[in-house]
Amino acid sequence: MERWIVFGVCCWCWLAASAQALESVFGAYNLELEFPSPQERQRALRDGLYDPGSVIPIDVDVYYKHGDATPSIFVTIPRFAKGVPYSLAYVTNEMRPNGTLLQAYPSYEWHKSHGADCNGLTSVYRTQIDECGRMWILDSGEIDFIQHCPPQLYAIDLESGKVAHQYKMPKRLYKEGVSRFVTPTVELDPHNCDVGFVYMADSIGDGIVVYDVAAQQSWRIENKFTYPHPDFGTFTIAGESFQLWDGTVSTTLTPHGLGGRRMMYFHSLSSEWQMAIPLDVVNNGSNWRLNDVSAALDQFQLLGKRGSQCVAAAMSESGFLICGLVQPASLLAWNIRTGYSHQNLVMLVEDEQRLQFASGLKIVRNHEGKEELWVLSNRLQKAFGAGLDYKEINFRIQKCGVQELLSGRPCN
Ligand SMILES: *[C@@H]1O[C@H](CO)[C@@H](O)[C@H](O)[C@H]1NC(C)=O
Numbered sequence: 519m520e521r522w523i524v525f526g527v528c529c530w531c532w533l534a535a536s537a538q539a540l541e542s543v544f545g546a547y548n549l550e551l552e553f554p555s556p557q558e559r560q561r562a563l564r565d566g567l568y569d570p571g572s573v574i575p576i577d578v579d580v581y582y583k584h585g586d587a588t589p590s591i592f593v594t595i596p597r598f599a600k601g602v603p604y605s606l607a608y609v610t611n612e613m614r615p616n617g618t619l620l621q622a623y624p625s626y627e628w629h630k631s632h633g634a635d636c637n638g639l640t641s642v643y644r645t646q647i648d649e650c651g652r653m654w655i656l657d658s659g660e661i662d663f664i665q666h667c668p669p670q671l672y673a674i675d676l677e678s679g680k681v682a683h684q685y686k687m688p689k690r691l692y693k694e695g696v697s698r699f700v701t702p703t704v705e706l707d708p709h710n711c712d713v714g715f716v717y718m719a720d721s722i723g724d725g726i727v728v729y730d731v732a733a734q735q736s737w738r739i740e741n742k743f744t745y746p747h748p749d750f751g752t753f754t755i756a757g758e759s760f761q762l763w764d765g766t767v768s769t770t771l772t773p774h775g776l777g778g779r780r781m782m783y784f785h786s787l788s789s790e791w792q793m794a795i796p797l798d799v800v801n802n803g804s805n806w807r808l809n810d811v812s813a814a815l816d817q818f819q820l821l822g823k824r825g826s827q828c829v830a831a832a833m834s835e836s837g838f839l840i841c842g843l844v845q846p847a848s849l850l851a852w853n854i855r856t857g858y859s860h861q862n863l864v865m866l867v868e869d870e871q872r873l874q875f876a877s878g879l880k881i882v883r884n885h886e887g888k889e890e891l892w893v894l895s896n897r898l899q900k901a902f903g904a905g906l907d908y909k910e911i912n913f914r915i916q917k918c919g920v921q922e923l924l925s926g927r928p929c930n
């Protein structure tokens with residue numbers, strides 16, 4: 519914790535912490551995707567179901583099997599457009615010219631229908647692995663704003679590959695062809711993984727859907743705080759600008775054991791506002807009548823404004839909220855025991871080169887029980903703008919121990 523003492527008193531602490539470098543785990547010029555056969559690859563290319571220029575990874579997830587020091591690494595590849603042969607994959611050991619080969623997860627079959635079979639996966643933005651070794655997969659059900667299937671949530675047991683849970687969202691909770699469910703946050707009862715809540719951020723529909731797993735009931739939270747803000751619709755990264763008009767992108771929860779009333783923190787992608795609301799208010803469905811934008815409005819707190827957009831966020835067990843800041847490209851940390859003001863926002867790593875659009879961020883426990891931060895970056899400003907330069911590393915996965923990161927010690 520040295521850094522908090524040394525730099526915790528300065529004003530804009532950004533530069534102080536920027537010497538830190540994350541450990542690189544994966545880098546690719548473009549994604550290399552495995553197909554069941556060369557013929558299937560040709561067919562996908564010919565039918566417009568595979569366009570190598572459309573495969574942009576968004577999220578990373580990491581799973582340490584019990585006692586195993588080498589984790590499984592998963593990435594999501596949303597179907598922003600047609601041309602994405604599968605939307606969820608894992609990193610294999612096989613090197614290819616453009617990067618390490620990816621393989622479809624759970625299987626190629628799950629993705630093959632491109633929206634025709636709603637019991638497969640249509641488009642996945644982000645996932646979360648729970649403490650019972652199950653991956654919660656949030657499927658937006660749409661491809662390029664065509665709603666092929668209802669948004670749905672799957673939990674897949676990573677050991678057996680079996681479906682542990684499936685939930686299709688009822689029509690009243692999403693906006694067909696508008697909603698885009700991008701991030702699940704899962705919190706289950708430590709003694710019973712079939713009891714708990716999943717919070718699903720709808721970034722284009724501007725809301726949060728809360729799902730009570732045991733009761734299989736859900737409700738929607740939507741009001742002025744879940745929306746984007748006009749001053750933050752333009753994103754500028756490494757000198758290039760593009761537009762994103764996205765509401766709520768991330769939710770995180772106060773860790774257990776810190777005492778006091780637990781909170782949910784959330785923010786819109788196109789906004790500088792950091793919001794909070796008591797978790798018991800969120801979890802009580804009777805507070806949220808449909809289409810009531812004034813429901814429980816007095817419970818929402820604007821904690822502060824950070825001056826730029828944050829993409830993904832994660833919470834450490836010690837109570838640091840870490841997010842991928844857009845400008846400057848960096849990881850920003852806030853100790854939740856302090857006010858959300860500039861003197862309490864610390865830039866842990868700043869790297870214009872290697873953190874361009876940190877869209878995937880996870881804190882996971884490794885095989886020794888130690889917290890690690892994993893981040894995926896993807897140069898989205900180029901993908902959505904002038905196009906990617908495939909002579910550069912465009913997609914990276916990097917990591918660091920959370921303690922090392924917060925105290926300024928080297929990552930490896
Ligand atoms: C690497 O990716 C680029 C861009 O998609 C592509 O043009 C090129 O053919 C790929 N190279 C190989 C060896 O697959």
Ligand SMILES: *[C@@H]1O[C@H](CO)[C@@H](O)[C@H](O)[C@H]1NC(C)=O
Binds near residue numbers: 802804805
């Ligand atoms: C849920 O909220 C309602 C008001 O909307 C309140 O009457 C009720 O006591 C709350 N339930 C719990 C368990 O807190």
